[in-house]
Every structure is written in C-alpha cells, then in structure tokens.
C-alpha cells in the first residue's frame with residue numbers, strides 16, 4: 001500500500017516538476033501505475049521506493065519514470081477536427097500573408113504536448129496536402145512532450161489500424177502505409193511526413209522554450225486542464241513569447257485563456273492570434 005505520507009511526497013514532487021495536479025483522489029491511480037515500476041526495480045513496497053527516490057538520491061534517475069507513469073496520453077488523429085479545418089481554410093494562408101508570402105517560405109509549427117504523435121502527424125497531413133496544391137510553402141513541425149515513452153512511439157510513427165479511422169480516406173491512402181504483415185493490423189506514417197516532424201522531450205514548465213525561431217502555429221491542446229491556474233498562466237505566457245505576431249495558438253476544447261492578460265485575440269472557439 002502507498003501510505004498517505006508517501007503519496008504526498010510523490011504528489012508534491014510530480015506537481016512541482018510537471019505541473020500535473022495530484023489531488024488525493026489520484027492516490028489509487030498513482031499506486032496502480034507505479035506497481036510496474038516497483039517490479040522493474042525489484043522493490044517490494046512503496047516505502048522502499050520512496051526511500052530510494054527521496055533519501056538515496058534516486059530522484060534524478062527516477063523523475064523521468066515517475067512522470068511517464070502519471071501522464072495521461074489520450075489522443076487521436078484529427079482530434080477536434082474543426083481545428084484542422086481552420087488550419088487549412090484560414091490560419092496557414094493568413095500566417096503566410098502576414099509574413100509577406102514568398103514561394104518556398106518555411107512555416108514553423110509546434111505541437112506542444114504531442115503525446116504519441118497523432119496530433120503533429122495530423123498537422124503534417126494537412127500541411128503536406130496544402131503545400132501540394134497551389135500555395136508553395138515548406139514546413140517543419142516540432143513535437144514535444146514530457147513523457148519519454150510517447151516520444152519513442154511518435155518517432156516510430158506506427159499505430160494500431162483502428163486509430164486511422166478518423167483520417168479521411170484520401171489522406172489514409174497517401175500518408176499511412178499498412179504493415180506488410182496484415183496480421184499486425186498496424187499502419188505507419190510515410191517517411192516523407194516522418195521527416196517533417198521532429199520529436200523532442202520538453203517540459204512546458206521550463207522557463208526557456210527551445211525553439212530556434214518563433215512558431216507560426218502552436219497546438220497546445222488538452223494539457224492546460226491538468227495544471228493549476230498560476231501554472232496555466234505561466235505556460236500561456238511562455239507560449240505567447242514563442243509565437244510570432246500574427247501566429248495562431250490552438251487550445252483544447254475545454255481550455256481557455258482565462259482572465260489572464262495575454263497578447264492574444266480570440267478568432268474562433270479555442271483559437272487565438274498573437275497580437
């Protein structure tokens with residue numbers, strides 16, 4: 001059993017490190033998810049685990065595993081599809097125009113809590129499709145997450161076939177390959193798109209975000225809900241600082257920019273432009 005005291009120590013660390021709120025109601029979840037970690041470390045109980053983490057300097061090694069254990073990575077291709085419609089019918093053209101469109105111009109997009117990659121690869125499908133018809137532009141996508149396991153999956157770009165269901169048939173045909181061994185029932189993102197998406201570990205609580213240049217488009221969806229208000233404000237400020245004026249920020253369907261004073265103007269439900 002994970003005692004209340006040990007849960008609080010772990011919860012405090014997780015919240016300070018990642019921003020993910022850990023109320024008492026999450027104790028059973030944490031206990032369940034850490035059991036596998038205990039087995040991997042050949043430890044018999046949580047007491048021993050907490051002693052290792054907090055008293056024997058195990059934390060540096062263990063932080064990654066602890067965070068991997070508590071993140072919720074639910075995602076889908078074309079999740080909240082109106083965002084991708086807006087991207088293709090509105091945002092991309094407006095960004096390129098604002099920057100003084102020239103042929104071959106490079107658009108920088110960022111999926112800032114990318115989970116296993118469905119979101120950045122959906123962006124890639126939409127951008128690739130647009131770049132192939134009329135508007136001549138190039139693009140790169142940075143895909144970041146705090147959880148190392150999801151980043152490995154994103155880099156591989158292999159998904160169970162049923163995850164491809166929301167992908168429009170034409171995009172499925174062009175951008176997803178079926179495994180040669182049909183029994184595996186998997187699809188893989190084509191190499192042309194995989195090359196466009198760079199996966200990297202990044203904690204949104206860090207002060208400096210590692211973008212070489214400001215982004216034109218940021219998707220930061222379904223993550224702010226896990227943070228408390230001051231953390232949401234801090235992250236939104238950092239995101240604004242990483243967004244080019246005229247660039248677009250997309251949040252998750254139940255997320256808002258609250259009452260914070262931010263250089264953002266709302267242009268559609270959960271879609272904002274940087275002033």
Ligand SMILES: C[S@@+](CC[C@H](N)C(=O)[O-])C[C@H]1O[C@@H](n2cnc3c(N)ncnc32)[C@H](O)[C@@H]1O
Pocket residue numbers: 017018019020071072073074075076079112113114115116119144145146147150202203204205220221222223252
């Ligand atoms: C529910 S998923 C959302 C995935 C995707 N954006 C979507 O909407 O489909 C939330 C992701 O945020 C990541 N995450 C949690 N805390 C984070 C932090 N402090 N920095 C970066 N990513 C974080 C989790 O690992 C998880 O993959």
